[in-house]
Amino acid sequence: MLNVRPLPSYLVQRFQGWRATAYQNNRAWYRRLAASGQHPRAMVISCCDSRVHVTSIFGADEGEFFIHRNIAALVPPFVADGEPHGTSAAVEYAVTALGVAHIVVLGHSSCGGVKGCHDMCAGTAPHLEEKSSFVGRWMDILRPGYERVLPLPPDQRLTALEKGAVLVSLENLLTFPFVKAAVEDDRLTLHGLWNDTGEGLLEQYDPARDEFVPV
Incomplete structure (x- = not known):
């Protein structure tokens, strides 16, 4: 080559x-x-963004986390169509082979992928609508999240969509039969986090309050 x-x-x-x-x-x-061999306690699904340094945030050593990174830390819905699915394969391996006790979905501020989804859905990024756009088709996963933030003032939508992306991924995780079964059997817990990269802050989703709160 x-x-x-x-x-x-x-x-x-x-x-x-x-x-x-x-x-x-x-x-x-x-x-x-x-x-x-590896025996990680947690899987972390985070964004590819170079500013999100998962092991540094948690002071983790080698062998602690099974980390999967993709654009905007998205998890697609479960689809058993015989096609290759990188993120779904990573989730399957973490839960069924490694037996992780936790899956953490980690979103972050100023996420380019989330902004791309916002602009695409708002009609200001036509290049992402093209079938040939891998980023655009990946960000289709987040379209339901965009619909949810539309009632908000425009200056609040991007941050809300960054956090909404975490919730969409958590919802999609529960469409995987082996994830749902492990959660129901108390063998697995799901966690949603949002990292403010500029301020060094971390928020977690509180289902009782249906909002993200400081860690």
């Missing part, structure tokens, strides 16, 4: 620095993880 190139030098230097320090200082731990 002639178009594949070696890593940029700055990434090579960072890797070599990590291996000489963090890895060498914890070599036995890394080898134990490699030999014993």
Whole structure:
């Protein structure tokens, strides 16, 4: 494959620095993880956004989280159509193979994917309406969330839709039979979070109040 190139030098230097320090200082731990397999307690579904650093937010070590990232941290509804589904496969593996005790859906502020959905649904992003747009078709998952925020003042809709995306994903998770069964058997709990990346704040969805509250 002639178009594949070696890593940029700055990434090579960072890797070599990590291996000489963090890895060498914890070599036995890394080898134990490699030999014993992974046993994460939680799956985290987060956005691809480079500003959302899941392990840093929770101070997590290797082996703690099974992390899946996609545009806007969305989970599609369950569809058993024999086609490849990356996010659905990750959820299936986490619940049925790894037996995670928690699934955390983590949304965030200034989410480009959510804004794309907002603009597409508002008719100001026609390029996302094209069938050839992978982003647009992925953001179709969030269309029900857009309908819910329409009654709000325009300046409140984006943040509300970011949090609404978390709720849409949680609702869709419960359409997966193995997720629903694990929740009903108290083997699995679902959690919805929203991270304000600029302020370093975290809010969680409180079903009793039907709103996001500070953690």
